[in-house]
Amino acid sequence: QIYECADLVIHIPGNLGHDGVLYRLDYTPPHGHPAPNTTIASKDIKEVIKFSQALPGTNYYFWLYYSNSTHNTLTWTANFTTVPDPPSNLSVVVRSGKVATISWSPPTHGSYSSFKLRLTELSKTLNSSPKIFKDVSSPYTIDNLTPGATYQIYASTIFENKESVAYTTRNFTTKPNTPGKFIVWFRNETTLLVLWQPPYPPAIYTHYKASIHPPDALESELFVEKEGEPPGPAQAAFKSLVPGRAYNISVQTMSEDEVSAPTTAQYRTVPLRVSNVSIDKDSITSHSFTVRWQGPNGECEFDKYQLTLNNTTKKFPPITRPKTGPLVWEFKDFLEPGRTYTLLVKSVSGKVTSWPMTAEVTLTPLPVINLRARNDKTGNLYIDWDANPDSYQEDYIISYHEVESSTADSNTVRSNTTTLLLDGLLLPGRNYSVSVQAVSKKAESNGSHIYVLTRPSAPIIEDLRPLTDGLNISWKSDVNSRQDKYEVQWIRNDTKEKNEKTTHDSHIVLHNLYPGAGYIVKVFAISHNLPSEPHEHFQPVFPKPPTNLTIEKSTTNSIILQWQPPTDSVVSEYTVRYRTDSVRTWDKLPSITYNEAEISDMTPGELYTIQVNTVSYGLESSEPQQLNHTVRPNPVSNIAPLVDSNNVTLEWPRPEGRVERYVVSWKESSEDWGDSPNIRNVTQNQNDIGPVRTLVGNLMPGVEYTFNIRAISYDLESDDTTFTTRTMPLIQSEIIMVNNKSTDSISLKYTPTPQTLCKFDHYRFSLSEPNISDQEKAVNDTDRLVTFTNLVPGRLYNITMWTVSQNVTSQPVQRQD
Known part of the structure; x- marks a missing residue:
């Protein structure tokens, strides 16, 4: 590889750029720019000569000559090593989650002495600091990597302790760890839901890849994102599967493009259940029964049928039947009569059974x-x-x-x-x-x-009436009971004498029984010669009544009764009851065992009806002895008269007890009672509890009268109550003031009240001052002048005048002066 930048700069200090001065540069190996033995004028290079296009990874030897018109001198010599090229064809082979092999090719130009690797983890785990591997050769294996992590590898060339400026790089991802154990969390006929644990240790991964074969599911490959840190269990559901079919399921973790080794297992969907399971009812006996069924409805893969029989006390081993045989089976071994058995019929695929079709059968019990x-x-x-x-x-x-x-x-x-x-x-x-x-x-x-x-029902004695010498018995029978006849027994209670009779009727009359005796009566119904339970009743016969009932002694509110007991009769006690004519409810004395009784606290004025009867076993005779007695009423007391001139109103509280009327008689006290006194009847409602009032009028004013009052009830009179009172006298006089020209006295005259209208003794005069004494004048005093002396001059006085009859005063007449 040729680089365009200068590889070497040769500095020539003091170069003045003179004309005629030349520099010649020579070097070996002869590859570079400028070319070897190149002559360069001093004025063209100023202070430096730039050397470029050198071979990488090569030792160069340089010679610089200085020449002019007189000299050709070697002024500088040096050797220089160029930077090597980086390696090429860098590749990574991932061996496992922790091991990867790095391979590369040496540079195509130049020399090299060794290579250097630098590994940087891009996943940024806890151990993400770069790692340097020096003096390595291809291939080179790196271990202790993080499974599923993504790395960047840098490769550079070393020559004469110089490292290539450029480098070769490549990214790679290690294989993630294999997922943990997985299970089928849910399954039915068309769905498998698998659940698996994350890898341990989890290392680095981003997804799970779950796949199923045969690929019948709507989605046969599912990618599930990792959730949580640390990650928890994950799941995937495969749907629309074939019932009963066996499926191979694998789960892998994924990190970038790397996929872990799979965790695999085979699971089956639930086969479809059988249909139409029925028990042949005609086949049920005390020890056997027959069952029939039909295969599943719909597409399904299964191997056989399984029949399971059990009950609450015993479970039988399952019975398997081939899917191609007759779909009927008779159970006849080791069954218990009367037991209820539950039968489960299932289709079976491998070891997976369908949902059961059930039937319940109860074997016929054995007779008692x-x-x-x-x-x-x-x-x-x-x-x-x-x-x-x-x-x-x-x-x-x-x-x-x-x-x-x-x-x-x-x-x-x-x-x-x-x-x-x-x-x-x-x-x-x-x-x-x-x-x-x-x-x-x-x-x-x-x-x-x-x-x-069955025995007939006991008859019910409906009516058992005592007679004077026997018993009248009637009964009724249950309408649902049948009987041929009745038997009646009677037993005298005190002598235990027993008698009996049979009858077809529902009533019987027994005669010639002892008066007052008690009898136990039993009535039986008889059917098929079986007697019913008896209905038993105790009943006495009427005793004879007492005789010679009389009142031995009576007081104001009590009486003593006496009588004679009957002969030839059982009597246990006597009863005495009484009631008034106004209150019809009977009062009863405690039971009496002798022939005398006292009734006390009787109400005055009431008419009593009194009965005395014999009693035997709580039954009284039918003919009680009876008499009547009236209690004398209470006298009147606490009479309060309200006196006027011509009448007297009498008021007294109602006496305790009953009073039908009062007789009030009166006369002037000076007269004799034999001289035809005045008489009045006074009545009061019996329910009225207020005081009694009566007005006696047409009386002479100022006269003393004697009154006599007695209460009457049922024509029986109370004691007399007598008292006297005087009527108020009248006054018809006038007061006439006499002018006596005195400053400390008042004189007056009065007109007389006629004595034909009223009886009185004298007149009484009074001034309004309490310290001034009253003055009186006899009724026959002809001097009708009255003078009050020692008065206060100028004071106004009230003058009052009365007529007086035995200290009973009339209404006052008043005058002011």
């Missing part, structure tokens, strides 16, 4: 054994049976129907135990045929049979 009927201690009817020990069953179906009726009762029930209470299921009083079948899911065994007689 030892079917029997029994009654427990309380008379309940049961049937018992034993499960066949060689069979499995979940529960049992019990069917029954009536034998002797055209409209037979029939039904079916289920039970999960080997005992069934028939009471409540079977109608009473009938003959039934009962069948028991073992059941596992919907599979039923053959039936086991037994005949069962």
Whole structure:
């Protein structure tokens, strides 16, 4: 290679550029510019001679001669080594992720003594500082490289310790590390999703290349970018594959154009599942069954069929059937009656099975054994049976129907135990045929049979009425029960004497029973000679009533009763009840065992009805003894009179108890009661709880009257209440002022009040000053002048005048002066 720049500059100091002065340059090897033995005038070169076009990597020897008209002198000699050319044909062969071999050719011109390599990592990892390799020869192997990294290699030539100015360079990338283990993360009939781990150590790479063969997928080569630092697992999905086909999948890492060694594996897609799996129902027995199926619908590659049978207690080894054989199979070995089995039928490609088609079958259970009927201690009817020990069953179906009726009762029930209470299921009083079948899911065994007689229902005593010498009994039967007849038993409670009768009717009357005695009555229904449970009831006969009921003693609010007990009758106690005529609710004394009772706290004024009766076992006789008694009403008290001139208003609180009316009588106190006193009846509503008021009018003013009041209820009178009061006198006088020309006294005259209108004793005069004494004048005093002295001159006084009858004053008459 020839360079156009100067290789050498020869400096000639002191060159003056004289005419006639020449320089001659000679050198070897004879290759360069200017040519060897070139003569150059001094004036043309000034101070330097430029030598160029020298051979690279060559030792040159130079001679410079100075000549003029008199001399030809060697003035300078030297040798010079030129810079060598760089190597050529630089190439890199990547051996692995860590090793690469560098090759090159020496320069075509010039000499060389050695070569130098400089390696720079372009991926900028932690170990990215350049590396220098000196005195190397081609080929040269570099190791400890980073897998997947991109490098730049520089090659230069060394000659006589001079390095070529130019260099040869090339970029290369090492092989990245192989990806880690990968698996099929998901697969179905047309898709394989593979998942793999990144290489370890991860080194450097940018992509994954995932490929599949045969190339059936929509995209058979997928490029997946590396994600994360450090990178995590990656995945790729191949779609639209053939079901059941085997595929070779490889995954490689990529860095630039370099691809790692692949990680490969073979996986199969899931084959299509079989169709139309069915159990031949007619083939199901207690120990076998037959299954049929059809192959997959659609394009699919598979090798065989797999039949798997299992249940909750046992799993059977799979059975394989060729894809070309009959698609039917009978299971008949080691099956347990009554068990439910799940059958899975799959198509198989290699070791990959299709989604299963399932069928469930339950084998017929074996019939139950030892079917029997029994009654427990309380008379309940049961049937018992034993499960066949060689069979499995979940529960049992019990069917029954009536034998002797055209409209037979029939039904079916289920039970999960080997005992069934028939009471409540079977109608009473009938003959039934009962069948028991073992059941596992919907599979039923053959039936086991037994005949069962049911007891009739107990009749219900509907009415048990006591009579004076017996009992009237009627009952009813359950409409669903059948019976041929009834049996009635009665047992006297105290003597235990027992009697019985049979009847076809639903009622009976028992006579000649002992009065007051208690009897236990039992009624049985009988069907097929089986008696029902009895309906039992205790009932006494009416006792005889007491005799000679009388009131032995009475007070204001109580009475004592006495009576005689009956003869030839059982009596346990006596009951005494009473009520008033206004309140019809009976009050009852505590039970009494002797023939005397006291009723206390009776309400005054009330009319009582009193009953006394005998009791035997809580039953009273039908003819109680009865009498009536009226309690005397309470007298009136706390009378408050409101007095006026011609009338008196009387008010008193209502006495406790009942009062129908009050009789009020009055007279002047000076008169005798035998002189026909005035009388008035006063009534009040019984529900009124306020005070009683009455107005007595047409009285003489100023007269004292005597009043008598008594309360009456049911024509029975209370004690009398008597009191006196005086009416207010009248005043019809006028006050006439007399002018006596005095400054400290007042004089007045008055007109008399007629005594024919009112009775009073004297007149009373008063001034408004409290320290001035009142003055009085007798009713017959003819001097009608009244004078008040020692008064205050100029003061205005109120003058008041009354008539007075025994300290009862009239209304006042007033005057000012």
